[in-house]
Amino acid sequence: MEGCRVKAIIFDLDGTLIDSAPDIHAAVNRTLAGMGREALDLDTIRAFIGDGVQVLMERVIEARGLDAGQRDAMVETFLGHYEADPATLTTLYPGVEDALEQFRDEGWAMGVCTNKPEAPSRAILKTFGIDGFFGAVVGGDTLEVKKPDPKPLLAVRDQLQAKQAVFVGDSEIDAATALATGMRFALFTEGYHRSEDVDDIPQDARFSDYDVLVAIVARLADELR
Ligand SMILES: O=C(O)COP(=O)(O)O
Ligand SMILES: [Mg+2]
Known part of the structure; x- marks a missing residue:
């Protein structure tokens, strides 16, 4: 029955829609420079992305042997730098x-569920002129909890007024979140996962090229009918 078809798709942001690591990297290094600390390289920072800003900063603190008590102040400094310049190096x-x-065009409702704070997420979507596609955006600070807690993803689905949805993401966090909600999960392999082998990440499908995503998602949605 057409009325039962899954017509909602939810995207992760960093490493899924946008390659944002270069701007996150720049803001981290501005934060470190302000503390008189040495920069970290892009590959290191890329591997730190996916769990939100607090965990990002905890990983930076560990990598640079800093005091864990500085985390909240560093998060604030980082966000100041990042929000001032969130998209210059991002694609x-x-x-x-x-x-x-x-x-x-095929009538899908679309949303974004990211662990990046909501304000810079919305700013970036706007900068790229794609904000109008999304009926719901939930960021890492929108609710009390973030991915892999299922609530943010379920909140996006509810805001889209969908009973079912397909989730598209790049990381282990996204896979775990999808599992916790019972949603089908398509893994974008060109993003920021930490596993060496993408087979280790629970997934219903994977893709490396957006050209094939529409067909993949249609298949996953059909399985849910
Ligand atoms: O900012 C992060 O750490 C991750 O963001 P994402 O959930 O969009 O991958
Ligand atoms: Mg991501």
């Missing part, structure tokens, strides 16, 4: 815009 992954247009 949309190739094919994202075409895929979003295709989903919209």
Whole structure:
């Protein structure tokens, strides 16, 4: 029955829609420079992304042998730098815009569920002119909890007024969140996962090129009918 079809798709942001690591890297290094500390390289920072800003800063603190008590102050400094300049070095992954247009044209409701704070997330979506595609955006500070807690993802689904949804993300956190909600999960392999082998990440499908996503998601949604 057409009325039972899953027509909602929810995207993670960092490492899924956008390659944001270069701007996060720059803001981390501005934070470290302000403390008289040495910069960290891009690959290191890329591997630190996915669990939100607090965990990002805990990993930076560990990598630089800093005092854990500085975390909250560093988060604040980092966000000041990041929010002042969130998108200069950031790019949309190739094919994202075409895929979003295709989903919209086929009547899909779309949302974003990210562990990045909501304000810079919305600012970045706007900068790239893709904010209009999304009927719901939940960030890492929107609720009391963040991914892998299922609540943020369920909140996006509810705001889209969907009973079922397919989640698209790049990390172990996203996979665990999807599992906790019972949603089907498509893994984008070009993002920021930590596992060496993508087979180790629970997934219903995976893709490395946005050209194939519409077909993949249609298949996952059909399985849920
Ligand atoms: O900011 C983060 O740590 C992660 O953000 P994401 O959930 O969009 O991957
Ligand atoms: Mg991500």
